[in-house]
Amino acid sequence: MENKAKWAFKIGLFIVALTWFSYTMYKFGATVLNLTDVPFTDMPGSVGFGFRAAASFMALIVTILYLVKRGLSTCEVVTSFRWIVLLEAAYWALFFPAGIWGFNFQSVLYSRDFFIIEAGLPCLVEALVMPTVLVVLFFKISPNKPAQGAIKWGLIAAVAHLFVFWFNYTSQWWSEIFLQGTALITNSHVYTVEFALTVVGLLLITVYAAVYAKNSSKAKTLGELNLRKAGLIVTGLGLYFDVLLLLWLLFGDMGGLTVWPTFAVLHNVDLWMATLPLVGMPLLFSKKLSAQADSIKKKRNFE
Numbered sequence: 001m002e003n004k005a006k007w008a009f010k011i012g013l014f015i016v017a018l019t020w021f022s023y024t025m026y027k028f029g030a031t032v033l034n035l036t037d038v039p040f041t042d043m044p045g046s047v048g049f050g051f052r053a054a055a056s057f058m059a060l061i062v063t064i065l066y067l068v069k070r071g072l073s074t075c076e077v078v079t080s081f082r083w084i085v086l087l088e089a090a091y092w093a094l095f096f097p098a099g100i101w102g103f104n105f106q107s108v109l110y111s112r113d114f115f116i117i118e119a120g121l122p123c124l125v126e127a128l129v130m131p132t133v134l135v136v137l138f139f140k141i142s143p144n145k146p147a148q149g150a151i152k153w154g155l156i157a158a159v160a161h162l163f164v165f166w167f168n169y170t171s172q173w174w175s176e177i178f179l180q181g182t183a184l185i186t187n188s189h190v191y192t193v194e195f196a197l198t199v200v201g202l203l204l205i206t207v208y209a210a211v212y213a214k215n216s217s218k219a220k221t222l223g224e225l226n227l228r229k230a231g232l233i234v235t236g237l238g239l240y241f242d243v244l245l246l247l248w249l250l251f252g253d254m255g256g257l258t259v260w261p262t263f264a265v266l267h268n269v270d271l272w273m274a275t276l277p278l279v280g281m282p283l284l285f286s287k288k289l290s291a292q293a294d295s296i297k298k299k300r301n302f303e
Contacts, residue, residue: 005282010067012278017063021056023272028053041098048094049269055087078143085138085157092130099124110179118175118259122168133160148220155213162209162237165270166202169263173198176259190251194264197240205236231283238276245274 028049034042062080065072072080102120106112137157140149173195177185185191212229219225244264253261265271 005286008285009279009282012275012282014063014067015278016272016275017056017060019272019275021053021060024049024053024056027269038101041101044094044097048091051087051094052091055084055091058084058087075143078141082138082141085134085141089131089134089138092126092134094127095123096127099127114175114178117171117178122171125167126164129160129164133157146220147222148218151219151222151225152217155216158233159206159210159213162202162206162233165237166198166206169198169202172259172263179258190247191260194244194247194260197243201240202237205233205240208236209233227283227286231280231286233280235277235280235284238273238278238280241271241274242277244268245271 028046031042031046031049058080062072062077099120099122102115102118102123104112105115105119133153133156137150137153140153142150173185185195212226212233216225248261248265
């Protein structure tokens with residue numbers, strides 16, 4: 001990356017890491033205070049946020065050292081990243097109790113079918129897909145192993161994250177429709193935009209990322225990756241959360257819907273990703289692949 005884009009990337013990375021850590025600590029504190037609501041799900045959730053808080057803190061420290069140009073050896077960077085991946089795997093695995101609860105709970109106001117759509121299915125998908133992919137990535141990351149395996153599974157993990165986001169957020173809309181039908185969505189331009197951005201927009205980002213991952217899976221070094229396309233994916237995901245926040249600030253929940261406003265903003269554990277464009281946009285303006293890396297990629301495409 002050229003110097004200007006590199007410094008913009010460094011500063012953006014620091015802000016994203018700081019936001020991730022700060023927001024996670026905020027949510028961690030909130031879950032600790034609400035342990036008595038549903039202990040079967042809230043206690044594992046609180047422990048999970050503890051793992052994520054540790055992961056985000058480690059990411060913040062590494063980012064600060066990177067920003068101030070304090071030298072980190074390859075072994076130290078790789079070891080730190082491995083721990084971050086493992087802690088994130090533990091965070092996602094602890095959604096499993098919420099998935100079990102979602103398949104077995106019902107109340108006077110809400111049926112069991114509603115809880116399966118709203119909590120059971122998305123939490124089980126999160127708890128099964130993400131830990132599996134991240135644990136494999138953990139074993140692929142090593143300073144003593146070729147980088148190709150880590151790059152390939154890093155790309156797979158990124159696509160898995162996007163799929164989980166799409167499935168989870170779309171499930172909240174389906175649960176809303178299950179309760180009240182489609183009238184409230186079609187009668188509101190704001191909800192129509194949010195529904196389309198979630199069900200269609202996140203899916204398009206996921207598909208684009210999957211194609212990018214497939215085309216980049218043979219890369220042996222990070223230098224062979226197309227940073228501009230990666231930046232487009234990161235920026236697109238961040239802008240999704242930016243739009244959700246902006247619409248909330250401008251219009252609030254507008255009444256009517258019950259599940260989506262609560263999930264999308266009030267209890268959304270992913271809102272820190274609204275800062276992702278600060279990392280993605282510098283990548284969009286980075287130089288193209290070097291002639292050597294571009295030549296290697298073309299050669300592999302013919303193999």
